[in-house]
Amino acid sequence: MRDYKVVVLGAGGVGKSSITVQFVQGVYVESYDPTIEDSYRKQIEIDGRACDLEILDTAGVAQFTAMRELYIKSGKGFLLVYSVTDENSLKELLALREQVLRIKDTENVPMVLVGNKCDLEEDRVLSIDVGVKVSQDWGLVPFYETSAMYKTNVDEAFIDVVRQIMRKEAAISAEKKQQKEIQKQQTDPSTQPGNSDSGAVASGLGNSNLNINVNAAASKQGEPAAVKEKAAAANTRAKQSNAEAAKSSESKCCTIM
Ligand SMILES: Nc1nc2c(ncn2[C@@H]2O[C@H](COP(=O)(O)OP(=O)(O)OP(=O)(O)O)[C@@H](O)[C@H]2O)c(=O)[nH]1
Ligand SMILES: [Mg+2]
Numbered sequence: 001m002r003d004y005k006v007v008v009l010g011a012g013g014v015g016k017s018s019i020t021v022q023f024v025q026g027v028y029v030e031s032y033d034p035t036i037e038d039s040y041r042k043q044i045e046i047d048g049r050a051c052d053l054e055i056l057d058t059a060g061v062a063q064f065t066a067m068r069e070l071y072i073k074s075g076k077g078f079l080l081v082y083s084v085t086d087e088n089s090l091k092e093l094l095a096l097r098e099q100v101l102r103i104k105d106t107e108n109v110p111m112v113l114v115g116n117k118c119d120l121e122e123d124r125v126l127s128i129d130v131g132v133k134v135s136q137d138w139g140l141v142p143f144y145e146t147s148a149m150y151k152t153n154v155d156e157a158f159i160d161v162v163r164q165i166m167r168k169e170a171a172i173s174a175e176k177k178q179q180k181e182i183q184k185q186q187t188d189p190s191t192q193p194g195n196s197d198s199g200a201v202a203s204g205l206g207n208s209n210l211n212i213n214v215n216a217a218a219s220k221q222g223e224p225a226a227v228k229e230k231a232a233a234a235n236t237r238a239k240q241s242n243a244e245a246a247k248s249s250e251s252k253c254c255t256i257m
Contacts, residue, residue, distance in 0.1 A: 004165050005054045006158065007071050009096050010081035011089040012060035015116040018148035019081065020057040023158050028149050034061045037071075046162055053162065072103045077110035077161040084115045084145065085123040090134070097138065110164035112142045112157050119147040 008016045017035050022028055024040045038057040043050065056075065059065050072078075078100055082089040093113075100109055115131045117123075128145060135143035142160050144153040 002049070002166075002169075003052050003054065004077065004162050005056065005075050006077045006079065006161055006165075007056045007058060007075035008079045008081060009058055009068075009071075009093075009100070010060055010079075010114075011083075011086070011092040012062070014060060014081050014083040014086065014089045015146075015148045016060060016079075016081050017057050019079070019114070019116060019146060019154055019157070020055055022148050022151050022154045024055065026151075028151075034064065035059050036064045037067060044159075044162075046159055046166070049166070051162055053158075055158075068099070069103060072100050077165045079112055079114055079157060079161060081114040081116055082126070083117045084126045084131075085117050085120050087125050090126060090130070094134075107139065108168065110161055110168055112144060112161050112164075113138065114157050115143070115145045116148060118145040118152065119149050 008020055010016050012034060013032060017033075017038065018029050020038075020040060024042045035057055036059055040055045040057065042053045042055065044053060045051070056071055058068065058071050080093050080097055080100075082093045097111075100111070101107060113131060113135050115126065115128075131143050131145065135141050142164075144157040144160070146153040146157060148154060
């Protein structure tokens with residue numbers, strides 16, 4: 001079984017622990033107890049593959065963030081969480097993403113952008129379009145509006161980041177295979193070029209990256225109609241964004257090849 005380490009990052013109080021506990025244990029925590037560091041394990045099957053997830057729920061409150069650099073180094077994928085009720089939490093997230101890219105030293109880091117507390121419509125200060133714009137600015141990072149309270153899009157966000165880790169690992173092993181083929185051809189002149197199929201694999205992976213998922217959640221018991229409607233509106237925006245994304249699919253595909 002493969003190990004996947006997912007790190008949940010974001011400002012204090014945005015709902016990182018609530019999202020994580022909903023995903024792992026299926027319960028909603030009403031009280032606010034600032035996190036220092038909590039680690040969870042969950043086994044799930046994604047696309048027929050058993051995965052052992054280690055989820056690190058990190059501190060958002062400044063006095064507990066000293067370990068952040070270490071979390072980022074060890075993480076394979078990231079949930080970057082802000083609250084739709086807190087403008088500053090999105091600003092903090094922009095800096096956090098920069099920190100992730102700097103520490104990982106690459107732009108190609110599995111991550112999802114999460115706008116949490118979408119059930120708090122009256123307190124909302126950040127629209128869906130703001131999230132869509134940030135996702136586009138970040139190179140079409142998948143975007144989900146979530147409600148930890150109603151479990152809206154919570155599973156979807158975690159599964160998305162694990163799929164991205166899987167795709168990245170598959171692309172890396174395809175690239176290694178291709179390099180081995182090239183080396184083999186260079187050392188063995190009798191080998192004919194063009195026998196490798198790894199290029200085609202990498203190309204397919206490139207196309208599957210193009211998604212902005214402001215997905216509507218399936219109807220759940222107790223989920224208010226307003227949350228459901230909002231999620232449906234978000235889905236329409238996501239489709240528009242996906243259409244825009246599709247226009248640039250060729251160049252993305254070529255980059256990966
Ligand atoms: N209405 C609503 N409240 C939420 C939601 N998610 C979290 N909360 C509440 O917001 C407060 C903070 O949530 P936490 O999950 O502890 O926030 P956190 O990001 O882990 O905070 P730190 O650990 O300090 O970084 C708690 O009282 C939660 O019940 C949500 O989706 N909707
Ligand atoms: Mg917490």
